[in-house]
Amino acid sequence: MGWKTLDDMDLNGKRVLVRVDINVPLVDGVVTDSTRIRRIAPTVRDIIAAGGFPILLAHFGRPGGERRENLSLNQLVPTLERAFETKVHFAADCVGAGAKEAAETLQPGEVLLLENTRFHAAETKNDPELAAGMAALGDVYCNDAFSAAHRAHSSTEALARLLPACAGRLMQAELEALEAALGAPERPVTAVVGGAKVSTKLELLGNLIEKVDYLVIGGGMANTFLVAQGKNVGVSLAERIMKDTAAEILAKADSTGCKIILPSDIVVAKKFEAHTEHEVLSTENCPEDGMILDAGPASVEQIISIFEESKTLIWNGPLGAFELEPFDAATNAAALKAAALTRAGLLTSVAGGGDTVAALNASGAAGDFTYISTAGGAFLEWMEGKTLPGVAALEQA
Structure with missing residues (x-):
């Protein structure tokens, strides 16, 4: 410090x-x-x-x-x-x-x-x-x-x-929380990264795979990685032109010893609407007209088991279309587990980003996380490993 x-x-x-x-x-x-x-x-x-x-x-x-x-x-x-x-x-x-x-x-x-x-x-x-x-x-x-x-x-x-x-005091709390999460964390360290696009989080993913033990990828980003693995994602949100980049990230993670966790099962619907008809399928079986809106129950069980092994958790982005019920189920279940482990003193949990804060608040888990950042861009750039001018100036003062 x-x-x-x-x-x-x-x-x-x-x-x-x-x-x-x-x-x-x-x-x-x-x-x-x-x-x-x-x-x-x-x-x-x-x-x-x-x-x-x-x-x-x-x-x-x-x-x-x-x-x-x-x-x-x-x-x-x-x-x-x-x-x-x-x-x-x-x-x-x-x-x-x-x-x-x-x-x-x-x-x-x-x-x-x-x-x-x-x-x-x-x-x-x-x-x-x-x-x-x-x-x-x-x-x-x-x-x-x-x-x-x-x-x-x-x-x-x-x-x-x-x-x-x-x-x-607020700056102090933020910096201390982030130092505990990425600077000198207690291991194993797990990061959850969700959201729509891989292209907006390339630097984040590149930094995290060198620093964490497990990287859980959810949301539309996960679909792009599934495409990179040769799987069909139907009409789901995915950046298909980024599949080669996603494949490179998977390969780099192997070389750094970071285990990337992608959904093994998915919740699929035909419409992007709350309470629309849906089914749980293997990631191998998404239909051509299917839309992946959440991670399935088996995927959630795997994520929860990783949380139970971990000592530190960093979270940025939801696991599915959390704005629509019941496609908030994976995000809610994982968040509540992280909150329970934190409450029991078994996990240090730090989260940030607009959608993340909204999702954790909606799940009822936010109050038990070690720290939730409302800093948005600054939180993301810190996770990307960038030097923040305002912090550097304090260090040099």
């Missing part, structure tokens, strides 16, 4: 610039899901408890460097005040005289929210001058936005090099 946490910093009397992700959904100016805001509350509270003055930096939407009132962070102040249980002031810019005055007049126990960093076109260009303008407002930099750490922007990368820097 080459980065510092809040516990390593002297925050008493210091103005702490905290990069957060509060890019929450809004309908008619009302926040409809405050999860991201609630998750940064521990960082804000700990800074206040240590005598610091939290000053929040964040982007909102994609204004393209233009000031757009419908993307102003001012709309979030009431929700922030409820989450932090304290007064939240707002500055109409993230740099300049107005922001500086607001920072200097902030009172103990209060929070300052600066305006959308992306109202400045220079933000996404990692402009050092914009970063210097931000740095002038504070004494310490704290990055609590792992979800933005894969972007080299002024508020995530350049700013970290200008002030004493550390990770916030």
Whole structure:
């Protein structure tokens, strides 16, 4: 761990610039899901408890460097005040005289929210001058936005090099969870990778087969691998032009000692509809007009037995068409088993990605996973083995 946490910093009397992700959904100016805001509350509270003055930096939407009132962070102040249980002031810019005055007049126990960093076109260009303008407002930099750490922007990368820097509580939890899952995991390690397309996860698969003991492939991706094995998948979602690439991945896995797990049986239907007529077949027997919508019960039994052997689990993507009942059965059964093993202290389980989070929440398993990341792209790039600029800047600070 080459980065510092809040516990390593002297925050008493210091103005702490905290990069957060509060890019929450809004309908008619009302926040409809405050999860991201609630998750940064521990960082804000700990800074206040240590005598610091939290000053929040964040982007909102994609204004393209233009000031757009419908993307102003001012709309979030009431929700922030409820989450932090304290007064939240707002500055109409993230740099300049107005922001500086607001920072200097902030009172103990209060929070300052600066305006959308992306109202400045220079933000996404990692402009050092914009970063210097931000740095002038504070004494310490704290990055609590792992979800933005894969972007080299002024508020995530350049700013970290200008002030004493550390990770916030959410960033700390994310990095510690990922280090436990991929950095120095307890073995055996199993990864579950699902979703529609192999082409979008080539780097992920290439990295994982060198690091995990078992790689369970599900969803439409599994169909592409079945095609690579010469099996018929009917009219199922599959990237047939990627079959040679899938075959190369299978061969590489053999050479690294990673065992790839593909469905041995499948749930097949004629329509992509909930509760449509369906049957369980061997992967050898998919009809020409069949559509594979889930892994079958024998496949689930195999996955569960692998989970029982494993000490660490990384999960990205569902095993089937989890949006449609009953084609969520494989994802739900595997997720609930992983949750039970985690609850019993037998498994460290880390999951992330939009569809993954939705599927685990729907199954009722999410609450028992060791850690669930909402970071999206940053989580995926970490799994791909890429260096994240926002994390690298903290390590080098």
